[in-house]
Each structure stands twice: as C-alpha cells, then as structure tokens.
Amino acid sequence: MQKRISIVIPCYNEVENIAPLAEAIMAEMETSLSEYDYEICFSDNDSTDGTRDAIEKLCAEHKQIKAIFNATNFGFVRSQYHAMCQMHSDCVIMMCADFQDPVELLPVLVREWENGYAIVSCIKTQSEENKLMYLLRSFYYKLIRKMSDVEQIEHFTGFGLYDQKFIQVLRQLDDPMPWLRGIVAELGFRRKNLPYKQAERRAGKSHFNFFRMYDLAMVSFTSYTKAGLRLATFAGAGLGVLCLLIAMFYFVMKLLYWDSFPAGIAAAITGIFFMGAMQLFFLGLLGEYVISINTRVMHRPLVVEERRINFDTPAPQQGASRPHA
Numbered sequence: 279m280q281k282r283i284s285i286v287i288p289c290y291n292e293v294e295n296i297a298p299l300a301e302a303i304m305a306e307m308e309t310s311l312s313e314y315d316y317e318i319c320f321s322d323n324d325s326t327d328g329t330r331d332a333i334e335k336l337c338a339e340h341k342q343i344k345a346i347f348n349a350t351n352f353g354f355v356r357s358q359y360h361a362m363c364q365m366h367s368d369c370v371i372m373m374c375a376d377f378q379d380p381v382e383l384l385p386v387l388v389r390e391w392e393n394g395y396a397i398v399s400c401i402k403t404q405s406e407e408n409k410l411m412y413l414l415r416s417f418y419y420k421l422i423r424k425m426s427d428v429e430q431i432e433h434f435t436g437f438g439l440y441d442q443k444f445i446q447v448l449r450q451l452d453d454p455m456p457w458l459r460g461i462v463a464e465l466g467f468r469r470k471n472l473p474y475k476q477a478e479r480r481a482g483k484s485h486f487n488f489f490r491m492y493d494l495a496m497v498s499f500t501s502y503t504k505a506g507l508r509l510a511t512f513a514g515a516g517l518g519v520l521c522l523l524i525a526m527f528y529f530v531m532k533l534l535y536w537d538s539f540p541a542g543i544a545a546a547i548t549g550i551f552f553m554g555a556m557q558l559f560f561l562g563l564l565g566e567y568v569i570s571i572n573t574r575v576m577h578r579p580l581v582v583e584e585r586r587i588n589f590d591t592p593a594p595q596q597g598a599s600r601p602h603a
Contacts, residue, residue, distance in 0.1 A: 288323065293329045295377060296320065306382065311388055318342060337588050355456065371384065371438070377479065378478070400437040420432070509563075
C-alpha cells in the first residue's frame, strides 16, 4: 500500500509565496518521492492580503492541496499544531511559507523517517537572517537549555517530519498553548537532528516582531523552567543578607566615628530604588507564570476554524479544548 505524506504550511499574509511554494513542493514530490502519495495543507491565520484567494485557486486546481481557514489570527504556534493534528497520513512534514525551509530537504526527511526515526528535526546551523538576531537566538537557546530540566533543541523552528504515532500523542495533549519544540524533546520519541542552512525569505516580510518573539520566548520559559521563580527566591534572600551587612557596617561606623561619619541619604535612596526595581522585575516575571497558568485553565480551543477546503471530514466541533482527529 502506498504511504501518504502530509505537508503542513501555516501562513499569514504570504500571497507572494503561496503559489511558488506549492509548485516547488509538488515538483519535488513528483520527482524525488514519486512512490509516495501526498497532500499539502495550508493553515491560514486570517490573512488580509489575498493569501486566501491564492490558496482557494490552488485548491480548485489541485485536489491534493487542502486548506484550513482560521476565524482569526490565533498565532503561528497554535495554528501549526492544530493543522498537524488534522492530518491522518503516515507522517506529517511541517514547514514555513517563506521559503526559508528548503524544499530540497523533503527527500532527506523521508529517507531518515524510513530509517526508523519517528521525528526528524531540522536544526539551523547557519542562517542568512540578521546576524544580531541569530546571535540573540543562540544566547536564548543556551540560556533556556541550562535552566530547563527538559532537553531544549537549539535553533529548532519546528521544521521537520513527524510520524503519525507522534501526531496521535499530540491529539491527546490537553494544552491550549502548546510548545512544539519542547514537546518534541520531552516525549522521547526516536529523533534524528538534521542540520541545514536557513535561506533568506523569498518575498514579503516577517511578521515576527520583537513582541511576538518575546511572547514565544516566555511560553517556552514558563512551560519548561522553574528558574524564574527560584531566582526570585534566591535573589530576595541574597539581597536581604546584603542589606543586613550594609546596615551593620553603617551602624558600626557611626558608633566608632559619631561626629565624622555622615550617614547620608544617597545610599538609602539608591537602595530603595534598587529594591523597588528588583521587586517590579520579579513581579513581572511572576505575572508571566500567572498568564501561562490562566491560559491553560480556561480550556479554550487551539483555534476556531472558519472553513476548510478539500477535506473529506467536516471541521471539528468548535469549543472543544483538544485538537480533534
């Protein structure tokens, strides 16, 4: 029986890339992987630039191209996770719509999967993105890896291949804010890391601004580390001891040199502002954990679908917290 491969592509305002990417994938599949059946699923996050029109045209011309149109922008992470859970093929390949994930790697991913790996994760060893951003990402990955009890895969964007048995586990997770990179490392499936050079975006502009990247970083930080809360405890204890030592020093110096040692208010004001800043910092950090907890206990759905195209099954029941099969 012919094996089936699903290729999931989350997108938002990628009208210039949709058709060329679909053509490149179909050409690669029919040339290098002709012995496999395949389907391409675009998961659109309420694009406003004509992306949906381009996807609808592709779906009308090619029955192997499918589409999930979300009711609004639920974010890249939730959109990709939901779309992956809707695929029932033998394996799922997730890639971005901007051509930064090389189409030429598709045969390599499938070959490693056939070698027995349930997950083939593509790791950026080089990138044509902004050098400063790449360095900052590298620093973040190393930092989170040291603080987390769970293995953290550096420079893994989610681009890779996932066996259906892993997808089945994803369907069972009750997490409205899933962090795929952490889940891949945490669940322990046999994995192959595949290095690659990330290309420059083909067209359009990235929608991952500072605040979106900060939000993703906090999801990872609050989901897989306890370091933030423990850092607040240790910092509070350390600063308390430091303040006590400074107070004792001032007290002793004042007793020994009552007339010549001025107590002054500069040190007191500096200490007050420093302690205030530390309190606000850790209050904000605690707030990030509260936000993470609040999002999870509300049990809202990953996404709400507006409609889907070329699927044999209807859209899942809206309002359920888990991604339906």
